[in-house]
Amino acid sequence: MDEEDYFPEPIQLLIDGSLDLHLFRPSEIKDLLQDYIAECHALGIFELRIIHGKGKGVLRRLVHTELTRISLVRNFRLAGEEAGSWGTTLVSLHRLPPEA
Numbered sequence: 475m476d477e478e479d480y481f482p483e484p485i486q487l488l489i490d491g492s493l494d495l496h497l498f499r500p501s502e503i504k505d506l507l508q509d510y511i512a513e514c515h516a517l518g519i520f521e522l523r524i525i526h527g528k529g530k531g532v533l534r535r536l537v538h539t540e541l542t543r544i545s546l547v548r549n550f551r552l553a554g555e556e557a558g559s560w561g562t563t564l565v566s567l568h569r570l571p572p573e574a
Contacts, residue, residue, distance in 0.1 A: 487510070489510070489513050489514060489517055489519070490519070491514055491519040491521060491522045491523060492522070492523040492525070493506075493507075493510050493522065493523070493524050493525065494525040495524065495525060495526050495527070495533060495537070496525070496527060500532070500533065500536060503533070503536055503537065503540060504540050507524070507537065507540045507541070507544065508540075508544060511544055511546050511547065511565070511567065512546065514567065515546050515567050515570075519567075520566060520567040520568075520569055521564070521565070521566055521567075522564070522565040522566075522567070523553070523562055523563075523564060523565075524537055524541075524550075524562065524563045524564075524565060525561065525562050526561065526562070526563065527561045528559070528561040534561075534563065537563055538550065538563065541563070541565060545568075546567050546568055546570075547565055547566075547567060547568075548566045548567055548568045549565075549566050550563050550564060550565040550566070551563070551564055552564070
């Protein structure tokens with residue numbers, strides 16, 4: 475095996491305000507959420523959907539814990555039945571004024 479097999483190129487994510495966490499390991503969530511939220515904010519996307527799935531709620535609790543630590547997050551809540559129910563968290567970001 476070549477070194478490339480061990481260290482594949484990073485995957486470029488589409489930044490559209492909807493992040494599906496099913497493809498990521500729990501150990502990747504903290505940095506991923508911070509980076510994704512910062513990029514959404516920089517692009518002017520202030521309403522986000524974080525899809526963590528229903529399962530046993532472990533990933534949901536991890537996501538909610540991390541969201542409380544990110545200063546750009548204004549608030550978050552579980553989605554309604556029409557938008558993913560308790561398998562999706564809706565996040566609103568602060569709209570910080572532009573720097574002078």
